[in-house]
Amino acid sequence: TLSAVIDNIEVQIEDERNLLELIKKAHIELPTFCYHSDISIYGACRMCMVEVSGRGIVPACSTPVSDGMVISTNTKQIRDMRKMIVELMLANHDQNCTTCPKSGDCRLQKIAHQMGISTVRFKQTEAFPQMDLSSDAILRDPAKCVLCGDCVRVCREIQSVGVLDFAGRGANSVVTPSFKKGIGEVECVNCGQCIKACPVGALTPKYQINDVWNAIHDKLKTVVVQIAPAVRVALGEYFGFEPGTVTTGQIVSALRMMGFNKVYDTCFAADLTVIEEGNEFLKRLEKGDNLPQFTSCCPGWVKFAEQYYPDMLPNISSCRSPQQMFGSLCKDKLTKEANIKREDLVVVSIMPCTAKKYEANREEFRVNGNKDVDFVLTTQELALMIKERGIEFSSLEPGSFDMPFGFKSGASVIFGTSGGVSEAVLRYAVDKVTNNSFTDYKQLRVDSNLKITEVNVGGKVLRLAIVSGLGNTRKLIDKIRRGEEYFDLVEVMACCGGCVNGGGQPVTDSSNGVKARAKGLYDNDVMLQVHSSQENPYLQKVYDADLDEHKAHELLHTVYKN
Numbered sequence: 001t002l003s004a005v006i007d008n009i010e011v012q013i014e015d016e017r018n019l020l021e022l023i024k025k026a027h028i029e030l031p032t033f034c035y036h037s038d039i040s041i042y043g044a045c046r047m048c049m050v051e052v053s054g055r056g057i058v059p060a061c062s063t064p065v066s067d068g069m070v071i072s073t074n075t076k077q078i079r080d081m082r083k084m085i086v087e088l089m090l091a092n093h094d095q096n097c098t099t100c101p102k103s104g105d106c107r108l109q110k111i112a113h114q115m116g117i118s119t120v121r122f123k124q125t126e127a128f129p130q131m132d133l134s135s136d137a138i139l140r141d142p143a144k145c146v147l148c149g150d151c152v153r154v155c156r157e158i159q160s161v162g163v164l165d166f167a168g169r170g171a172n173s174v175v176t177p178s179f180k181k182g183i184g185e186v187e188c189v190n191c192g193q194c195i196k197a198c199p200v201g202a203l204t205p206k207y208q209i210n211d212v213w214n215a216i217h218d219k220l221k222t223v224v225v226q227i228a229p230a231v232r233v234a235l236g237e238y239f240g241f242e243p244g245t246v247t248t249g250q251i252v253s254a255l256r257m258m259g260f261n262k263v264y265d266t267c268f269a270a271d272l273t274v275i276e277e278g279n280e281f282l283k284r285l286e287k288g289d290n291l292p293q294f295t296s297c298c299p300g301w302v303k304f305a306e307q308y309y310p311d312m313l314p315n316i317s318s319c320r321s322p323q324q325m326f327g328s329l330c331k332d333k334l335t336k337e338a339n340i341k342r343e344d345l346v347v348v349s350i351m352p353c354t355a356k357k358y359e360a361n362r363e364e365f366r367v368n369g370n371k372d373v374d375f376v377l378t379t380q381e382l383a384l385m386i387k388e389r390g391i392e393f394s395s396l397e398p399g400s401f402d403m404p405f406g407f408k409s410g411a412s413v414i415f416g417t418s419g420g421v422s423e424a425v426l427r428y429a430v431d432k433v434t435n436n437s438f439t440d441y442k443q444l445r446v447d448s449n450l451k452i453t454e455v456n457v458g459g460k461v462l463r464l465a466i467v468s469g470l471g472n473t474r475k476l477i478d479k480i481r482r483g484e485e486y487f488d489l490v491e492v493m494a495c496c497g498g499c500v501n502g503g504g505q506p507v508t509d510s511s512n513g514v515k516a517r518a519k520g521l522y523d524n525d526v527m528l529q530v531h532s533s534q535e536n537p538y539l540q541k542v543y544d545a546d547l548d549e550h551k552a553h554e555l556l557h558t559v560y561k562n
């Protein structure tokens with residue numbers, strides 16, 4: 001067997017890709033800024049330097065493992081170097097830590113603290129660059145950037161969007177969108193995957209916390225809130241729960257204590273989406289038109305398609321996303337019922353997603369300039385608001401949603417994970433065609449960013465693809481375009497794994513956290529009273545009372561104009 005000696009301890013070599021992974025096996029976590037196991041190795045931050053006998057000092061992340069290596073991870077020389085690197089980073093950093101959204105969750109803060117750095121010896125003389133406020137979804141603060149390039153590589157390699165890059169040299173290096181434009185002025189699709197990679201506060205969701213408090217405190221406004229599927233299995237992570245713990249009831253109670261007038265569930269609208277999108281799919285199958293049908297609920301994907309695959313737009317479902325269906329339905333129904341003006345009803349959503357902020361701002365989703373969804377808070381922002389309000393989240397008694405928009409089927413809950421939308425639509429469509437009793441489609445639950453499967457629907461074999469991550473999506477669509485692949489239905493989520501891994505979720509270093517969130521949603525489905533959208537009794541009531549075909553079309557569908 002092959003082995004190496006790390007700080008005098010012998011460690012077996014298996015399939016470690018680099019020294020950093022081997023060192024981890026010796027129970028030593030080296031500090032890094034630029035290493036992520038799922039993107040390419042950049043080796044820029046130099047924090048993971050170690051000494052290898054006979055070779056000198058090397059970066060562990062980009063050094064392959066070989067038999068017989070003798071490695072020291074903490075000599076005086078290495079420690080001094082590391083400390084110097086952090087001090088130089090701090091000198092180039094605006095150090096407004098108290099007001100930084102990332103405070104408490106920042107790797108620079110943590111490493112500086114761990115290394116006992118209590119003063120910063122160097123001072124930057126030039127003015128720090130300004131914040132980039134150009135995007136609806138993402139706040140870019142280049143004064144906090146440590147030039148690790150993680151966001152550059154995620155955007156390019158995982159999402160194949162590539163709007164961020166290095167510019168300038170040496171001390172003038174910056175990470176910036178092309179031509180030094182604002183991030184809201186380039187082809188960024190707002191997925192927020194760069195936010196999750198950023199170790200510091202240089203990229204964060206654009207917070208709307210103050211707008212929401214102001215609406216709540218405004219006595220003239222009725223403020224209602226919806227929560228997305230993926231939020232309920234992640235928010236708890238901020239309050240000591242394991243990833244995947246379902247805290248729906250506590251979230252409802254917290255939102256009531258914060259002062260929202262009604263607390264509703266985006267899942268109700270996801271059930272609506274299943275019916276609308278399912279019917280649309282069955283119609284297209286019958287006519288053979290615009291197949292494959294692509295799902296439309298991910299605004300990161302929709303913008304990606306508008307930019308790079310405009311020829312595919314007719315294939316995207318005309319259904320609005322659940323967030324937007326919810327908004328338009330609320331503004332229509334609740335204003336009539338309470339006899340209030342549209343402007344006085346404020347709809348807030350809690351989403352795992354930064355792109356939902358952008359979606360809510362789109363022109364398509366306004367009536368006379370008034371938005372269907374007024375404010376979108378990410379899971380991160382909700383956690384901060386709960387903390388600000390002093391609510392002891394972990395000991396809250398679970399509350400229940402307001403009706404009718406608080407009732408949901410299990411099919412709608414699994415929307416939050418890649419494969420969930422397809423499974424939910426199949427539970428409806430197959431039942432409609434064949435009068436089959438409920439089936440779950442476990443083959444759609446495999447842990448993979450591309451799942452291809454065939455399902456027999458009333459004697460007809462349908463081919464489905466479920467893809468997540470925009471780089472994977474690009475590869476798949478290119479194959480469809482070249483005629484190498486044929487599908488009837490394609491589900492696309494911009495974030496790998498789906499919304500459970502959205503750009504507004506708690507940052508977790510391990511992919512196990514994301515898997516646990518997905519499992520939490522599937523387990524939640526089992527716990528609920530009904531499992532197919534067509535069995536949601538409130539849904540039928542809303543259709544009967546408020547949605548004839550014309551109204552359903554007006555409120556629940558759209559055409560993307562780009």
Ligand code: HC0
Nearest residue numbers: 228229230297322323353415499
């Ligand atoms: Fe999702 Fe959704 S499932 S996009 O991933 O479809 O954000 O959670 O809310 O709208 O329901 C996000 C999550 C949603 C929407 C739903 C869909």
Ligand code: SF4
Nearest residue numbers: 155188189191192194
């Ligand atoms: Fe790239 Fe997504 Fe970040 Fe925009 S939000 S810069 S598309 S990773």
Ligand code: SF4
Nearest residue numbers: 298300353495499502
């Ligand atoms: Fe948002 Fe979900 Fe799309 Fe990610 S996959 S951009 S979280 S809607």
